Amino acid sequence: MREHATRPIGGSAAASRRRRLRLPLGIASIAVLLAACGDAEQNALDPAGPFAQAPHDLIIPVAAIALFVFILVQGLIIYSVIKFRTRPDDDGSLPAQVHGNTRLEIFWTVIPAVILAVIAVPTVQGIFDIMDEPDEDFLTVEVIGHRWWFEYYYPDFDIYTANEIVIPVGTPVRLEMTAADPARSPDQGVLHSFWIPRLAGKQDMVPGQTTFLNIQADEPGRFLGQCAEYCGLSHANMRARAVAMDQADFDTWVEQQMTPAAVPDEGTLAAQGRELYHDLGDNRPACASCHQVWEDGSRGPNVGPDLTHLFSRQEFVGAIRDLDEENLRAWLLDPNSVKPMQYDTPNQIGMPNLDLTDEELDALVAYLMTLDPS
Amino acid sequence: MSAEAHATTLGMDHRKLAMWTFLGSEFLFFGAFVSAYLLYLDTTAGGPGVEIFDIPFTSVSSFVLLMSSLTMVLAHSAHSRGDLRRMRLWVLATAGQGMVFLGGQVFEFTVFYREGLELGGSPFASSFFVLTGFHGIHVFVGILLLLSLYTLSLTGKIKPNQDLKTEMIGLYWHFVDIIWVIIFTVVYLIPEIAVLD
Amino acid sequence: MSTTEAAEATDQHDAHDHPTPRQYVNIAVVLAVLTALEVSTYFFDFGVIAIPLLVVLMIVKFIYVAGWFMHLKFDSPIFSRMMYGGLTLALVLYALTITVILLDQAPTL
Amino acid sequence: MSSTEVEHKGYSGRPRAQSGFTAWLTTTDHKKIGIMYFFTVLVFFFLGGAESGLIRAQLAQAEQSLLTEEIYNQVFTMHGITMVFLVVMPLSAAFFNYLIPLMIGARDVAFPRLNAFSYWVYLFGGIFLYTSFFLGGAPNGSWVGYAPLSLDSVSNMAYYAVGLQILGVSSLAAAVNFIVTILNMRAPGMTFMRMPVFIWMALVTNFLLLFALPIIAVALFMLHADAVLGAQFFNPATGGDPILWQHLFWLFGHPEVYIMILPAMGIVSEILPVGSRKPLFGYAAVVFAGAAIGFIGFGVWAHHMFTSAIGPVARSAFALSTMFIAVPTGIKIFNWVFTMWGGKLRFTTPMLFSIGFISMFTIGGLSGVTHAIVPHNAQQHDTYYVVAHFHYVLFGGALFGLIAGIYFWFPKVTGKMMSEKLGKMHFWTWLLGFNLTFGPMHMSGLLGQPRRTAVLPGELGSTVELYNLLSSLGFVVLFFSALVFLYNLITSIKSGEASGDDPWDARTLEWLTPSPTPFHNFDVIPTVTHRDEFWHRKYAEDESGRAIPVPAGASEDHDEAGAHDEHIHMPDPSYWPLVQTLGFFPLGYGLVYLNWWLIGIGITWLVVGMYGWIIEPVAEGDDDDPVDDQHDATAPTAAAH
Structure with a gap:
């Protein structure tokens, strides 16, 4: 397939699965597709929680009104075009020279104004409902937009993770969001926008400011999203995932994340990898200078994604690739071919090409594969 | 030109109407800079803030600029009476006061720089320098116009009956002056007093 | 040439309506006094009225320069409309902008 | 026109060519300038179209990489x-250039040389922006240039900041020029309420x-600084507010939509009545x-920022003002439809495009109203x-x-x-x-596809x-359609059927002149007694109120021309706007x-050019007071912006 030729590693497994479905569908089934809501989990028309449902409930009647006006206007145009066309037997005289009709004009000034006033009330109501703090108990997660990945921090549990935000089903989650902090990384911070369409509308993330967004999933599942505010080179490769779990699963997940990473046994390949992780030599930047594998002591924020329990996540590289050995090797070997970075530009953002030898690569991958809490 | 001037719909010269149109839009221009400045009054990133202003010094240069409006209007008044000699004198006086004001601004900028207020130091410094700097550029353009007026009246290119040209440059000059009236109060005096309190 | 000059002369609309140089000097004296009053707020404590006073003085000076030196008082009202139209639009738009930005700094609004 | 051939005097003569290449370079004729605008636009339209073609090619299939992310970002x-x-x-x-003077019964715009200046600034600003492709990369921070991304040196946005500033000089000069022209150069009798709707707009x-x-x-000065x-205007590291850029950009950007x-x-308000043979309704x-x-368009800018860092009060206020603006828009749409109502419609190409306009614009307007539903805007935005x-x-x-x-x-x-x-x-x-x-x-938007992404995620x-x-298929259709238009345009210029002076039975003053319009526009400046003056010269109402043709038609003015020996003063060509x-x-x-050094050279060049402009002799020799002298005064200020 073409995309495999041009994109060396291919998309996520979920995406490939869907792509295989595409071919048999074909043009013939357009009508069916137009009616369907589609097969995507990134669909704003298929809300899966109250903060996506409320806007949806608001837009449906408005869309109906818009559709009515659309039919009315287009109907008037089509009727006029047919009824008042110059006929072949026309005598060439001029039609009645009507200059206007004040009563009619007042009518189509007032009616739209009234309709809009009616729409305005629930709109304003909805703005406050969606933005206010949820009434019930909620979980707070801090979200930081980096070029080009999302970082999540759970202040209640002191957990760092990336790309995939894990939330309990049925509980409102209030996101406190900002963009990269220049004190912490070469990324000076640019605007991003956090958007998981099935859970809520989007909200921009602004460096130096905090913005808030409520999300909630009413069913377990994996919800797709992506950065929706243009943020430069790899904006297209900055995806977001929300993984909703039942409360029990969520508690297990939290417990796993709060456990330090296991240190591989001496003498194994993974142990070599762990050493390389801390010191690559040859003046190459060490993984540990930007990433963190928490083994003991305190956890803290870092430049790149937290790797402590890397393999508790399904996807990596801004969630554009499935996390498996093959993809991991390709990524470490040549990051720019997977996701364009700006490490070599004045911005110095992103994953550098570490010029790994085959042995180093084997060892590092072996080590990273051990970072799995299960 | 004259034939057309009489034929205009509103009975006024195109050029004067154009100048007023342009000046109307200039409020939007300076307004945006002033807004940014007001937003960033406290955003000094640890550097100097409004307390750095030397109000007595700025008062003097503001006063000079204000009085240049008087000489400007006297220049126009002289020209409208056909008195080119006196017009030139007042024009030079106006340009001279403009230069004094600009010199004061350059001096003020130098002092501020030495005291640590730099363009790239903080949003406050950026907005202060860019706002007053753009006003300075307007004054500079005004001085160029005045000197051109002076030279062209010597070469006979500007005639005693063409006082519209002096009036136009005057309008521009007065406008630059009233912008400074606003800047002096809003940028210098009020924040300074608020800080002193 | 002479017809042009005649035309030019009548074109200088209503020169006789314009104030005399003496009047201009009087205006300048008023402006000078107002400026002195402005500057005095820096040296003496005017308390709460200092800022409102400064704003009023600024407006008065503005109107004097615009009205007399720029002849708005004597000229076609369309010029005043251009000037105060631009000024009003700028005031409204930027006041709104600042309000919106400041509102956001109070997160609940 | 013998009266436009004039004696030249002074140290730098003025160009005199009325035809040929030099005539185009030095023209101050609003019609020639309008035509130059048109052809320049045509070139840029195909460039912009080619860019959209690249975008559509990249997104035709999921996970394609015909273009790299970097190139894609520059292209969009x-x-x-x-x-x-x-x-x-x-x-x-x-x-505006071609029609404003003709529709208000004037011989040119108020400041012909300034008008040429506007054109050249536009052309050079466009060329300047496009040279960035060859000088290290075009801007890639999107047309809204949101800070702080646009501050970053790899975004090439300095070209954006300077290029748009240059284009702004052009538009500002043109705006002053057209405002003065419309306010001050209307033919006798053309009151505000007799102006054609196009002139109003x-x-x-x-x-x-x-x-x-x-x-x-x-905003651009701040970005450039x-x-x-x-x-540090927009740099969050020292406390700068990136949202300030958004406010300033959209304070301009929303009026820009209406511009x-x-x-x-x-x-459309001019064409529909002609095509329906009825006056405009209301x-x-x-x-x-x-x-x-x-x-009202000035008061709705923050609706572009509903998902940005603005609070619920501001969101509500701008939702209301945005809904409010739908009311006058609706008035226009219904008035256009009722212009057709009861008429005798002739489906000429301009009429078809006008009807297409109403129909398509209605769709855009209605989806605009859905944006005002702020909670759901968060799903639609971007x-x-x-x-x-x-x-x-x-x-x-x-x-x-258009x-x-x-x-x-x-x-x-x-x-x-x-x-x-x-x-x-x-x-x-x-x-x-x-x-x-x-x-x-x-649909693809509501199903979750964000804009400005270099890859369509599978x-x-x-x-x-x-x-x-x-x-993407639609783009192909549009491309062939555009070729049809281009072919039509070129062949019609070369060998189109002669149109006569008034092919559409039109209503407004420009059709009073012969086609193509002569250099001096009107032999005699018409006196206006009606809205749709030209139509009223062709038709009168009979006793029952029905319109009937006036036998003499519109020819009287052409006949009169010879009888008038009024001295027609037309603006002279000039090198200076170009130079x-x-x-x-x-x-x-x-x-x-x-x-x-370059900045110094540029400023000196502009100032010297200004002086050349000021002291350029006026060819007529009746006074050395160029008609557009004033604009020499604002030119440097505008340049300084």
Whole structure:
């Protein structure tokens, strides 16, 4: 397939699965597709929680009104075009020279104004409902937009993770969001926008400011999203995932994340990898200078994604690739071919090409594969 | 030109109407800079803030600029009476006061720089320098116009009956002056007093 | 040439309506006094009225320069409309902008 | 015209050519300038179209990488900049240039040399922006240039900051020029309420430009200062507020939307009555609705920022003002429809494009209302739904209207007709291609496809992929449609059928002149006694109130021409607008690369050019007081902005 030729590693497994479905569908089934809501989990028309449902409930009647006006206007145009066309037997005289009709004009000034006033009330109501703090108990997660990945921090549990935000089903989650902090990384911070369409509308993330967004999933599942505010080179490769779990699963997940990473046994390949992780030599930047594998002591924020329990996540590289050995090797070997970075530009953002030898690569991958809490 | 001037719909010269149109839009221009400045009054990133202003010094240069409006209007008044000699004198006086004001601004900028207020130091410094700097550029353009007026009246290119040209440059000059009236109060005096309190 | 000059002369609309140089000097004296009053707020404590006073003085000076030196008082009202139209639009738009930005700094609004 | 051949005197003679290449370079004739605007726009339109072709090729299938992310980002940024600043705005300016003097019964604009200046600045600003492709990369921070991304040196946004500033000088000068022309050069008897609707919309548009351009000028200066001089306006590291950029940008950007659509509304308001053989329904309402749209348009800017860092109070306020602006828009749409009602419609190409305008613009307007539903705006914002919306407004709206204008006034400009057969083919393929391209985007946006992404993610699903494929096919249709138009244009210029002076049985003053319009426009400046003056010279009402033709038709004025020996004073050509404007190149590059030598050369060039302009002799020799002398006074100020 073409995309495999041009994109060396291919998309996520979920995406490939869907792509295989595409071919048999074909043009013939357009009508069916137009009616369907589609097969995507990134669909704003298929809300899966109250903060996506409320806007949806608001837009449906408005869309109906818009559709009515659309039919009315287009109907008037089509009727006029047919009824008042110059006929072949026309005598060439001029039609009645009507200059206007004040009563009619007042009518189509007032009616739209009234309709809009009616729409305005629930709109304003909805703005406050969606933005206010949820009434019930909620979980707070801090979200930081980096070029080009999302970082999540759970202040209640002191957990760092990336790309995939894990939330309990049925509980409102209030996101406190900002963009990269220049004190912490070469990324000076640019605007991003956090958007998981099935859970809520989007909200921009602004460096130096905090913005808030409520999300909630009413069913377990994996919800797709992506950065929706243009943020430069790899904006297209900055995806977001929300993984909703039942409360029990969520508690297990939290417990796993709060456990330090296991240190591989001496003498194994993974142990070599762990050493390389801390010191690559040859003046190459060490993984540990930007990433963190928490083994003991305190956890803290870092430049790149937290790797402590890397393999508790399904996807990596801004969630554009499935996390498996093959993809991991390709990524470490040549990051720019997977996701364009700006490490070599004045911005110095992103994953550098570490010029790994085959042995180093084997060892590092072996080590990273051990970072799995299960 | 004259034939057309009489034929205009509103009975006024195109050029004067154009100048007023342009000046109307200039409020939007300076307004945006002033807004940014007001937003960033406290955003000094640890550097100097409004307390750095030397109000007595700025008062003097503001006063000079204000009085240049008087000489400007006297220049126009002289020209409208056909008195080119006196017009030139007042024009030079106006340009001279403009230069004094600009010199004061350059001096003020130098002092501020030495005291640590730099363009790239903080949003406050950026907005202060860019706002007053753009006003300075307007004054500079005004001085160029005045000197051109002076030279062209010597070469006979500007005639005693063409006082519209002096009036136009005057309008521009007065406008630059009233912008400074606003800047002096809003940028210098009020924040300074608020800080002193 | 002479017809042009005649035309030019009548074109200088209503020169006789314009104030005399003496009047201009009087205006300048008023402006000078107002400026002195402005500057005095820096040296003496005017308390709460200092800022409102400064704003009023600024407006008065503005109107004097615009009205007399720029002849708005004597000229076609369309010029005043251009000037105060631009000024009003700028005031409204930027006041709104600042309000919106400041509102956001109070997160609940 | 013997009266335009004049004695030249002084140290630098003025050019005298009325035809040939030099005549175009030195022209101050509003008609020639309008034509130059038009052809320049055509070139940029195909450039911007090529960029959209690249975008559509990349997104035709999921996970494609025909273009790298870097190139894609440059291409979509330049597509936006090109279509907004180098196509739709200047195409409106082409119409303003050609039509304003003719429609108000004047011989030229108020400041002919300034008018030439505007054109050259536009041309060079466009060239300047496009040279960035060869000088290290085009801007890639999107046309909205959001800080702090745009401050970053790898975003090449210094070209954006300087290039748009140059284009702003052009538009500001043109705005002052057209405002003065409309206010001050109307033919005797042409009161405000007798002005054609197009002139009204031109007046409103130019006031919007006048008041909106200084705001973007400030924003761009701040951006430039931040990106090149190290200032801190938008840098969050020292407390700068990136949201300030958004406010300033949209304070300009929303009026800009109306700057782009109002001229097209004006054009359609002229064509529909002619095509329906009926006066415009509710002239006053259409005019006031247009003015209201323009000025309410200043108060809705933050609706572009509903998902940005603004609070619920601001969101509510701007939701209300945004809904409010739908009311005058609705008035216009109904008035246009009722202009057709009860008429005798002739489906000429301009009429088809006008009807297409109403229909497509209605769709764009309705999707606009859905944006005002703020909670759901958070789902629509920055997705292809929004892309669909503004293309329905700017392409289905502005561009349809402007194309209608091209077909309508082509005979006026050339004295020839464009082929109706090809014109209709153009219309139907254009309508089909347009809806095929942008219709599916509504759906792909709601299904989760964000805009400005270099890759269409396969995970969005096959439905979204199908919609994208349809959009890309639509582009192909549009491309062939555009070729049909181009072919029609070229062959009609060469060998179109002669049109006669009044091929459409039109209503407004420009048709009073012969086609193509002579250099001096009107032999005699007409005296206006009616709205739709020209129509009233052709038709009178009989005792039962029905309109009947006046036998003499419109010919009386042409007959009279010989009898008049009035001295017609036409503006002289000049080298200076072109020569002075070249100074923007050194200045522009100097500002981008912060080279003080180049900046110095550029400023000196502009100032010297200004003096050349001032002391240029006036050919007539009646006084050495150039008509547009005043603008020499504002030119340096404008240049300084």
